[in-house]
Amino acid sequence: MRKSTENAEIFKKRRKKIIEGLNGAALIVASHPEQVRNDDVHHDYRQDSNMYYLTGFEEPESILLLRPGKNPESVMFVRKKDVERETWNGFRFGPEGTKSEFLIDAVYAIEDFQKESLELLKGFDEVYYRLFKNKEADLKIEELLLNLKRAYGRSGYGLMTVKDADTFLGEYRLKKDENELENLKRACQISAEAHVAAMKFTKPGVNERQVQAVMSHHFYMSGSARVGYPYIVASGNNATTLHYNFNDQECKKGDLLLIDAGAEYNYFSGDITRTFPVSGKFTEPQRKVYEGVLKIQKELIAYLKPGVFFKDLHEMGASRLTDLMLELGLVSGRKDDVMKANQHRKYYPHGIGHWLGMDVHDAGLYVIKGEPRPIEPGMCFTIEPGLYIPANDMTAPPELRGIGVRIEDNIVITNKGCEVLTSAVPKEIDEIEKLMAGN
Ligand code: GLY
Ligand code: MN
Ligand code: MN
Numbered sequence: 001m002r003k004s005t006e007n008a009e010i011f012k013k014r015r016k017k018i019i020e021g022l023n024g025a026a027l028i029v030a031s032h033p034e035q036v037r038n039d040d041v042h043h044d045y046r047q048d049s050n051m052y053y054l055t056g057f058e059e060p061e062s063i064l065l066l067r068p069g070k071n072p073e074s075v076m077f078v079r080k081k082d083v084e085r086e087t088w089n090g091f092r093f094g095p096e097g098t099k100s101e102f103l104i105d106a107v108y109a110i111e112d113f114q115k116e117s118l119e120l121l122k123g124f125d126e127v128y129y130r131l132f133k134n135k136e137a138d139l140k141i142e143e144l145l146l147n148l149k150r151a152y153g154r155s156g157y158g159l160m161t162v163k164d165a166d167t168f169l170g171e172y173r174l175k176k177d178e179n180e181l182e183n184l185k186r187a188c189q190i191s192a193e194a195h196v197a198a199m200k201f202t203k204p205g206v207n208e209r210q211v212q213a214v215m216s217h218h219f220y221m222s223g224s225a226r227v228g229y230p231y232i233v234a235s236g237n238n239a240t241t242l243h244y245n246f247n248d249q250e251c252k253k254g255d256l257l258l259i260d261a262g263a264e265y266n267y268f269s270g271d272i273t274r275t276f277p278v279s280g281k282f283t284e285p286q287r288k289v290y291e292g293v294l295k296i297q298k299e300l301i302a303y304l305k306p307g308v309f310f311k312d313l314h315e316m317g318a319s320r321l322t323d324l325m326l327e328l329g330l331v332s333g334r335k336d337d338v339m340k341a342n343q344h345r346k347y348y349p350h351g352i353g354h355w356l357g358m359d360v361h362d363a364g365l366y367v368i369k370g371e372p373r374p375i376e377p378g379m380c381f382t383i384e385p386g387l388y389i390p391a392n393d394m395t396a397p398p399e400l401r402g403i404g405v406r407i408e409d410n411i412v413i414t415n416k417g418c419e420v421l422t423s424a425v426p427k428e429i430d431e432i433e434k435l436m437a438g439n
Contacts (some may be wrong), residue, residue, distance in 0.1 A: 002091040004056050006266055010179050011056045018054065019068045025126035027066040027165060030137035034060045040335045044226065048133070050359040052171050052267050057102055059092060061110050061135065062275040065117060067124070071200065072105030075120060080109045098313030113140055118147050121160070126328050154298060158385035166363060173357055175362030175378035180199040181412060183268040184380055185358065187224070188410050188428060189423035190263040194218040199262075199432065204253035205277055208233040211259065213249050219263040228269025235278060237391040239404025242350060256286055258404055263359065269360045271382050272422050273408035280436030282429055283377035285399040289387055292324040296385045296429060297407045300352065301307045303412060304375070304383075304418040310353075311372035315354035316414045329397050346391060353382040356410055375413050380421075382406035 012230050018027065032048035033153055047058045055076070057065055065075040079085075082092035095107040108116050121127065121144065129141055147157045159363050176184060194215040199212045214235045219227065234244040235251040237257035262270035275290065277283070282290060299314060299320065322344040325331045330347055331338045338344055355362035357380060365373065375381075386406030410421045426432050 004101055005058070006056050006139060006372060008056060008101060011054060012103045012136055013090045014172075014177075015054055015066065015074055017181070018169070019073060021168075021172070021176055022066065022068045022128070024068055024124075024166070025163065025239060026068070026121055026124045026127055027064075027128040027168075028141065029054060029056075029130075029165060029169075029387075030134045030140075031060050031062040033046075033136060046226065048365070049173075049267065050166065051132070053169065053173060053358060055104070057098065059389065060352075063110065063113060063140070064104075065120060067120060070120075072120075074105045074268070075116070076102070076104045076107045077110045077113045077116070078107060078264055080111070082096040096144075114143060114147065115290040117144055117149060122151065123158040124160065126161045128168050130164060133166075162410065167365070168394045170363030172262065173362065174355060176357065176380055176412065177378070180268065181208055181378075181380075183381055184410075184419055185410070187263055187265035187268045187274070188270040189229070189424065190219060190222040190224050190265060191261065191272050192214045192422050192424040193222065194261065194263065195259060195272055195274050196435070199274070199276055199426070199435055200439060202251060202257055202276070202436070203280070204251065206251050206259075208247040208249050208251060208266055211251070212261075215259075215261055224263035224265050226264050227419070228264045228271060230382075232258065232273075234260075234404065237402040237404070239406075240388040240390045240402070241404075242388070250345075252379045253279045254283065256290075256326055256403060256405065258406060260406065260408065263284050263417045267358045269356065269358070270410060270422065271356055271360050271408060272410065273384060273386075273406045274425055274427065274432075275407065276432045276436065280439055281433055285397075286403055286405075287387075287401065287429065288328065289403050290429065291407050292322075292327065293385050293405045293407055294429075295386055296320040296324065297383060297427075298411070300383050300385070301411065301418065301420060302407065304413065305416065306376055306413055307374045309372045310366055310375055312383070314352045318348065320347045321387060329399060330387075330389065330400070347387050348385070349388070350384075350386065351409075353384050356380045369407065377413050377415050378424055380410065380412045382410055 007221045029050045031051050035043045037043045059080050061075040078098045079092050099107040124361050145396045195217050197214050198211050198296035212231045230245045233247040235257045236255035258275045262272040331343050388404040389400045412420045
């Protein structure tokens with residue numbers, strides 16, 4: 001029998017905390033749907049982050065229902081055991097196995113969802129559920145809500161109120177507990193090691209895809225099940241396409257290589273970007289851009305502590321990168337005018353970072369009721385300034401064209417400041433050049 005990946009007690013404890021926060025409302029979370037890749041081939045399956053967060057259960061066609069203060073309090077609906085299907089597609093826990101392995105109070109076959117949940121939801125005024133993520137689950141919830149209304153007869157009441165489950169759960173996921181941090185730190189460590197391996201491997205003539213292979217070998221060998229998001233292995237001008245993912249070009253002498261890649265570990269993802277010269281030595285123009293971006297990244301990280309507003313980090317990043325653009329001759333005029341006209345967005349079109357966790361762009365509010373929120377201990381995010389100068393940009397100084405630089409680290413806020421979880425990958429120019437000197 002297949003065992004669950006992590007200790008079921010972790011998820012039981014987590015459910016208890018969520019149940020306390022539900023304030024009497026019910027919560028329904030559906031598994032992620034399976035996705036066809038082509039014809040009868042499916043994409044590799046990955047569970048919905050919230051479903052995993054609350055159960056550790058990794059099968060599709062499953063639903064979790066939490067009923068604060070009721071018995072049973074935690075209920076799941078899962079696929080039945082099926083010898084033939086399991087022969088083809090692998091082990092299923094089934095209702096009994098799910099109940100005992102995942103410590104759920106009551107577990108039914110997914111086919112019984114309507115019948116059982118109609119009774120289980122009676123008496124609740126509100127239910128948290130995320131609409132429009134899983135069409136099949138949405139149809140089940142629609143039928144359930146209509147059945148519930150019918151079951152109340154002509155009372156005058158409309159449908160049960162549905163609140164957004166992802167917004168609710170996001171606030172819990174935003175501040176990482178000990179177990180979450182342990183997983184995230186391991187994901188960052190594996191990701192950092194793979195970036196070092198990629199730097200050591202890279203030299204003129206290797207293909208971007210081969211660099212990717214070096215990283216993925218390290219990920220799998222270190223216990224990572226998959227990446228947190230598609231690899232970006234972008235040499236030369238490809239680095240100026242933010243989400244470049246063809247990853248199939250030859251890395252050429254004289255070009256930079258930008259790699260944005262992160263391993264997932266127990267559903268937590270690293271998200272690291274490094275930019276380094278294919279030949280192991282920065283040219284003068286590359287050095288000027290790189291040093292400028294690195295200085296800004298380090299300044300931002302040095303500024304981090306509880307109470308700082310994420311919005312201020314965005315503004316500081318944009319302001320300092322605009323200074324750099326003026327210095328490099330990418331834009332001209334008064335800084336205020338450049339920023340007001342959004343001219344800086346041409347070379348820095350993204351934000352300074354994002355929450356990081358089970359989703360690479362993780363759950364959690366950035367703004368609460370229109371007000372920016374301060375960062376708190378346990379919050380994890382990226383700091384990733386960048387500058388991208390397309391080769392065909394005829395207004396940029398010629399020696400800077402085709403240079404794309406981003407430097408991205410992963411951070412956890414501590415009581416006094418922050419911890420950089422990805423500092424094992426070099427980012428200082430002399431460190432990178434030294435590391436690559438042996439290639
Ligand atoms: N790798 C996606 C990002 O940096 O946001
Ligand atoms: Mn990122
Ligand atoms: Mn990234």
